[in-house]
Amino acid sequence: MAINIGQLSSKDLFTIPNLITYFRILCVPAFVILMAFAGVKDNFTLFYVALGVFLLAAVSDLFDGWIARRFNMQSGVGMALDPVADKLMHIAILFCLSLCTGLTPLGKNLVGHSFVDGVVVTNPWFVHYAFVIAICVKELVQMCIAFLVIKKGVGIKANWMGKVASFTVSIGVILAFFHPYVAYADWGILAWGIVMSYAAALGYLKEYVTQYIRISRGQQEAATADSVREEDQKIVQEKRNGTYKG
Numbered sequence: 001m002a003i004n005i006g007q008l009s010s011k012d013l014f015t016i017p018n019l020i021t022y023f024r025i026l027c028v029p030a031f032v033i034l035m036a037f038a039g040v041k042d043n044f045t046l047f048y049v050a051l052g053v054f055l056l057a058a059v060s061d062l063f064d065g066w067i068a069r070r071f072n073m074q075s076g077v078g079m080a081l082d083p084v085a086d087k088l089m090h091i092a093i094l095f096c097l098s099l100c101t102g103l104t105p106l107g108k109n110l111v112g113h114s115f116v117d118g119v120v121v122t123n124p125w126f127v128h129y130a131f132v133i134a135i136c137v138k139e140l141v142q143m144c145i146a147f148l149v150i151k152k153g154v155g156i157k158a159n160w161m162g163k164v165a166s167f168t169v170s171i172g173v174i175l176a177f178f179h180p181y182v183a184y185a186d187w188g189i190l191a192w193g194i195v196m197s198y199a200a201a202l203g204y205l206k207e208y209v210t211q212y213i214r215i216s217r218g219q220q221e222a223a224t225a226d227s228v229r230e231e232d233q234k235i236v237q238e239k240r241n242g243t244y245k246g
Contacts, residue, residue, distance in 0.1 A: 013077060015068075015073045015075060015077075015078070016064075016067055016071075016073060017064040017065070017067050017068040017073050017075075017078050018064075018075065018077055018078050018081065020060050020063060020064035020067070021064055021078060021081050021082055021085050022081075023057075023060060024057045024060055024061060024064075024085040024089065025081075025084075025085045025088060027053050027054070027056065027057040027089065028057075028085075028088050028089055028092045030053050031050050031053045031054055031057075031089070031092055031093065031096070032092050032095075032096055034046050034047075034049055034050035034053060035047070035050045035096035035097075035100040036096070036100060038050060038100060038106055039096075039099075039100035039101060039103075039104030039105070039106045039107070040104055040105070040106075041105075041106075042104070042105040042106045042109055043106070044106070047106065047177070048177070050096070051174075051177050054089065054093060054173070054174075055174075057085075057089055058170065061082075061085070061086070064078070064082070065082070083162075084143060086166055087139040087142070087143060090135060090139065090166075090169055090170075090173070091132075091135060091136055091139055091140075093173050094127050094131055094132045094135055094136075094173065094190075095132050095136070097126045097127040097173070097176050097177070098125060098126070098127045098128065098129045098131070098132045099129075099132075101124055101125060101126040101127075101179075102123075102124050102125040102126070102129070103124075106124075107124030107125065107126060108124045110124060110180060111123065111124055113180075115180040115181055116180070116181050116183070119183065121180050126176050126177070126179040126186075127173075127176050127179075127186075127187075127190070128187065131187070131190050131191070131194065134194050135169070135194055135197070138194070138197060138198055138201055141201075142201050142204065142205075145204075145205065145208060154208055154211040154212055154215065154222075159200060159203055159204065159207075161196060161199055161200040161203060162197070162200035162201075162203070162204065164196060165193050165194075165196035165197035165199075165200050166193075166197070167193075168189060168192060168193030168196060169190060169193035169194065169197065170193075171189055171193070172186050172187075172188075172189035172190035172192075172193050173186075173190070175189060176190065
């Protein structure tokens with residue numbers, strides 16, 4: 001017997017797209033372990049293997065959404081966990097790129113070395129800890145809010161700014177792996193992505209509160225696993241027909 005909580009249903013737990021999402025979540029501790037050893041052992045091979053784990057998780061993210069829409073496997077579980085997987089990975093990467101370089105031999109041994117056009121590395125931080133604090137505060141608050149409102153049946157959907165922000169942060173993160181070579185371009189892109197992510201978070205919060213109030217007042221039906229799937233399938237069909245106006 002399926003257990004339903006808002007738009008979540010236990011019958012959707014083991015669909016192929018959701019299994020891919022679980023794989024992405026498991027990539028997070030794998031990445032952290034690799035980065036920790038890379039930092040302590042001053043080993044750039046492990047450092048770039050960790051980058052490979054991140055890229056593998058990113059590629060898998062493309063496939064779970066495509067499979068869900070291609071084979072009508074959309075689910076509330078997937079819509080809820082997909083952004084959580086992204087946020088966990090972003091937090092882990094920024095945390096590791098900061099601490100596993102700035103506070104370990106891997107980063108400290110680079111200080112004073114010249115890499116591009118005679119530019120000498122003056123600090124070991126591939127990502128400054130200020131970026132870590134900024135993104136962690138936003139992501140953790142947003143995840144807490146999401147878990148609270150989902151029990152009420154508030155639908156969780158990505159908006160365009162959130163997608164652009166996530167993509168921008170990902171580009172900044174990838175460049176940060178090559179921080180000594182990119183003349184702080186990575187930090188500029190990260191800063192812009194984080195600013196957009198805060199703007200997107202405010203949009204999400206406004207939508208959460210609006211839906212929560214409407215559901216509490218009986219002005220809107222609470223989202224269920226079936227209604228979320230049906231709505232997503234409808235949007236996919238409208239996009240195929242060229243009639244989607246969202």
